[in-house]
Amino acid sequence: MRYSNATNYALHTMVHLILQPRESLVGVQELAEMQHLSPTYLSKILTKLTKAGLIESTPGAKGGYKISRTKHEISFLDVIHATEGDTSLFDCSIHHEGCLIEKVMWQAEENMKSELKSKLLIDIAKEAESKQNGMATGRFF
Amino acid sequence: MRYSNATNYALHTMVHLILQPRESLVGVQELAEMQHLSPTYLSKILTKLTKAGLIESTPGAKGGYKISRTKHEISFLDVIHATEGDTSLFDCSIHHEGCLIEKVMWQAEENMKSELKSKLLIDIAKEAESKQNGMATGRFF
DNA sequence: TCATTAGAGATATAAGGAGTCTCTAATATC
DNA sequence: GATATTAGAGACTCCTTATATCTCTAATGA
Ligand code: SF4
Ligand code: SF4
Numbered sequence: 516m517r518y519s520n521a522t523n524y525a526l527h528t529m530v531h532l533i534l535q536p537r538e539s540l541v542g543v544q545e546l547a548e549m550q551h552l553s554p555t556y557l558s559k560i561l562t563k564l565t566k567a568g569l570i571e572s573t574p575g576a577k578g579g580y581k582i583s584r585t586k587h588e589i590s591f592l593d594v595i596h597a598t599e600g601d602t603s604l605f606d607c608s609i610h611h612e613g614c615l616i617e618k619v620m621w622q623a624e625e626n627m628k629s630e631l632k633s634k635l636l637i638d639i640a641k642e643a644e645s646k647q648n649g650m651a652t653g654r655f656f
Numbered sequence: 657m658r659y660s661n662a663t664n665y666a667l668h669t670m671v672h673l674i675l676q677p678r679e680s681l682v683g684v685q686e687l688a689e690m691q692h693l694s695p696t697y698l699s700k701i702l703t704k705l706t707k708a709g710l711i712e713s714t715p716g717a718k719g720g721y722k723i724s725r726t727k728h729e730i731s732f733l734d735v736i737h738a739t740e741g742d743t744s745l746f747d748c749s750i751h752h753e754g755c756l757i758e759k760v761m762w763q764a765e766e767n768m769k770s771e772l773k774s775k776l777l778i779d780i781a782k783e784a785e786s787k788q789n790g791m792a793t794g795r796f797f
Numbered sequence: 798t799c800a801t802t803a804g805a806g807a808t809a810t811a812a813g814g815a816g817t818c819t820c821t822a823a824t825a826t827c
Numbered sequence: 828g829a830t831a832t833t834a835g836a837g838a839c840t841c842c843t844t845a846t847a848t849c850t851c852t853a854a855t856g857a
Contacts, residue, residue, distance in 0.1 A: 520846075559804090573802085573855080575854045578855070599657050615784055619771075623732070623775075626770070630767045661815070684834075699834070702835095713833095715834045716823045719825085
């Protein structure tokens with residue numbers, strides 16, 4: 516059981532976008548080169564992020580992507596939900612009344628989600644910026 | 657991202673075994689019928705549990721499986737590790753120095769594991785027994 | 798008009814999950 | 828000792844999903 520690579524790409528993309536000057540647009544070409552990905556593949560991930568309302572896209576020449584206006588509320592969980600979906604990790608299709616197994620598994624997952632919800636991308640991005648490490652400069656790889 | 661079915665089967669098997677009289681053996685045939693599985697398939701899962709030291713097997717006629725002697729210490733996490741392995745959910749192969757993304761993802765996963773570690777199978781089993789629900793009677797399905 | 802860019806759709810490839818079949822090894826019972 | 832029973836290992840099939848590419852369409856600035 517592992518997060519898909521798409522989640523990794525999405526997180527890096529979001530951190531990069533959130534560090535851009537306000538209202539400036541970044542094209543998929545640049546985002547893909549940064550992560551050594553094919554533009555069309557990353558495009559699919561960006562579309563998911565757009566549909567989830569985390570970023571906004573502008574088509575046409577000089578178009579591209581920018582972080583949505585709610586950027587100060589975007590958490591790790593938001594990004595993960597956009598790429599991985601929101602189905603439960605433990606998904607027994609039967610759902611017996613008062614199942615104790617589901618109760619434990621769901622509570623554990625909730626603990627993880629709670630942490631991912633409390634961590635905002637903007638905080639991570641700012642910290643990376645102050646440290647001047649790869650995350651801030653865009654040189655992840 | 658989802659737990660494999662094997663984890664589900666393993667958990668049900670463990671709960672069933674933990675409720676058996678001390679030292680009594682249960683064959684894979686019975687365990688498989690209970691969950692509507694083929695014996696050879698469940699056998700692979702049982703072998704994992706055996707190698708993880710959670711249960712003990714006895715080959716030959718009248719053989720079968722029983723819970724290990726450490727049953728009062730077996731947690732949900734133990735069972736999950738036996739079936740899913742112990743690799744991290746977020747596994748970026750690069751590991752940049754001081755990566756803030758990994759830090760968040762790992763902490764979140766740790767919160768989930770911590771919960772799964774604190775929940776013991778024996779407690780769940782006893783509670784199910786007292787409630788006389790499907791988990792105690794072996795009628796999960 | 799034309800170059801540029803996002804987005805949708807079909808398709809291809811690889812990997813892993815789920816499950817079956819067959820053979821071997823060990824053990825109790827007769 | 829012969830036989831039935833049971834765990835376990837290995838090869839194999841089938842199916843789903845992740846990953847990725849290619850091509851076409853739509854929108855937009857210059
Ligand atoms: S007891 Fe819980 S986990 Fe088991 S089959 Fe019923 S709902 Fe599913
Ligand atoms: S910054 Fe972290 S998540 Fe990103 S490539 Fe480096 S180690 Fe991986």
